[in-house]
Amino acid sequence: MILYVISVGLSVTMGLMGFINLAHGVFAMAGGFVLSTAMARWGMPFPLSLTLAFLAVAIGSIVLERLLYSRLYSSGELSQVLFSIGLILVSMASARLIFGDQAAPVFLPAYLRGQLHMLGRDFPTYRVFIIVFSFLIIVGLWLGVERTRWGAMVRAAVDNRAMAQSVGINTRLLFMLTFALGSGLAGLGGALGADILAVQWSYPFEHLVYFLIVVAVGGLGTLRGPFIAALLIGVADTACKYWTPEFGAFLVYAATIAILLWRPQGLFGVRT
């Protein structure tokens, strides 16, 4: 589910701006570091730290977007790929310099530790929390996008940027805010998942393939897509590791290839 929260932002920004942003993991990592630092060094409580992670990353991403990303909107695919690789490298190196080689320590508040006893089985409280929280985010997003005017504008702009502009929608501002939202969500996801996906300097690179798989398989520019994809991948990964450990991640990759060949636009994407 963490994969979902992180990746939905990527789906939107890539679908919206058509920008191949491989560096999305950077935002997730940043969120994780903010959470850890906020709680460990500044003693902030968990919920506040989460919010801070979201906001800090969102704002930071706006800066990046204005300065760097926006110059490359009309450049080719290659430039965007290279740029995001460059960004990953710079961020990873910086993270290593600032935080060293250790994973960022995360101290869950007492009320989220331990086990919950439900339906006759024990579930780790934190995992349940994550699932519930992610679900809330999904609902929030869905409401926000499907119901509000802002959501309608985003969808219009995804569909046809030039048209949206000529109707008076300020696409620049829209993109900036949406990018901020997507990146903020990534930060939130990174922070939330810090307990499970350890936050360290190599984070963006390690998990890059998974983020991309979720987005590509789910379908760019959709909300449901990454959700289903993340779900599928999570289940498949766990199932494979449990039943056929010799094959490891092999099946996930093979499944990705199969799905993308069958439906190149992703499960829910729109064929252009």
Added chain:
Amino acid sequence: MSGYSVDSRLRWTEAIPFAVALAAFFLLPEYLALGARILIFILFALSLDLILGYAGIVTLGHSAFFGLGAYTAGILGAKAGIADPFVQLFFAGAAGAVLGLATGAIILRTRALTLLMLTLAITAILLEVANKMSSLTGGADGLSGVQVNPILGLFRFDLFGRTAFLYCLAALLIGWWAVRRIIYSPFGAMLTGIRENRARMHAVGAPVYWRLVLIYTISATMAGMAGALLTQVNQFVGLNVLGLEPSGDLLVMLILGGVGRMYGAFVGPVVYLVAQDYLAKQYPEYWYFGIGALLITVVLFAPGGILGIIDKCLQLFKQKSSVNRSAR
């Protein structure tokens, strides 16, 4: 550089890279191992430039062919007792070709992100396979003790890397010549056409898909052979020849040198690998930072790479001198 309007005769400046290589051989004998590595990566970069710079296919999975070739040579040399270097090279190239044909035929029907993802997935799968089949590949420890017989029965791979260097140089020479022929041919012009306007190529009756599969296969063959060279020179192959990293590195090298202009594939690896050899050892954390920053700068301000910058300087120079002349 391709097309019907260009002069395809050999220019004397094209001999420079090889002259430099020979000079390095005689003047820098302590660096021959690095030199061989550079030559191998130039060959690898040339193979990527064929599909990236000329046909316009953006891929992060080129290491799949390189790695497959490397492991083919390694397994032949260490497990199958086949130690003739040319035989190893042949099978590595053949393996690359088979994989290139199979994957190309499947993925070249897609575009942009989907294509990129598929190339990533393929190289990731190969990495997993190499990791898990450790009885064959040595797994995470790699495969050592790869036997490579003396070339033509005469030239043993010596400790100083002299044979290795010249062997790689010869291979590069042949590879370069082949690439050059392709680029200047009608086929090369056609590839440029695909890159410049694919819809138009369809409209003039070109079976674009099959042409792309063809060049992809050729490129994969070359990459496979480059991989084999690496194994033969080191007599070892490890997991670092597969996966995202070598593909990413290669992409950076090519961009640095300049995409789609053949000699970018020469300049890029030289600059990158020399810098890496020196800087990455001294300041490993700063190395990634530096490369990342450099990459961003190049993408934003100098998309033509180093050769592009040189071009611009030459243009400025010509303009200034013609202004001077007309001012007199």
Added chain:
Amino acid sequence: MPAALQTEKLCKSFGALTVAQNIDFRLEPGARHALIGPNGAGKTTFVNMLTGALAPSAGRILLNGEEVTKKNQAARVKLGLGRTFQITSLFPRLPVLDNVALAIAERDGLAIRMWRSASSHKEILEESRSILDALGLADDAALAAQDLPYGKQRLVEIAIALSLKPRVLLLDEPAAGVPTDESKKILANLERLPADIAILIIEHDMDLVFRFARTITVLVQGEVLVEGPPEAIAADRRVRDVYLGEGAHA
């Protein structure tokens, strides 16, 4: 004698939206035929189906009597169907000469040659130059296509289509976006095209249409409204109604 290009009951729908309805169309050999209609009438969709860029929902397409409904673009090109695009689609950064040469190489099957250099294929170069010459573009051969004025770019489009030696030529708005003095040049070149090629043009420029075409088909909302010689079309009330306010010459 079979029609150069023919459609039988050609239909196209996108879901609930029908953009082409039972179109029966005949293009005779050596024809000078124009397809007109208000915006959104489905003209470009029709042309896309003719060339193979779009698959029809129902109906048949025949090229020189041969059924091509299932064949792709490249196959139809090989059978003699050429087209130009409404939005100029050249190889922008390549020289004008190469734009034409690439098409010739495809036509003659030389494009897969990897051995000899392209520039040593003298036959291709000569033929490219003569085609460019015929269209008045000889001096522009070395320029990058994107550096040409728009009117000349439209001529390069036609040059590329011609170099494929088509038996049927579909011109999608050849004068679109071209200033009036340059569109005269385009008309002059169109009139000089070989008489044995069947030509279908889609145009909004009524001046050009009425001077060039011997037959006109009017397409409205995906259906053929009326077809006939220019005088009949000009006099037809329904056509004038459809074009009310579109500034047609009647």
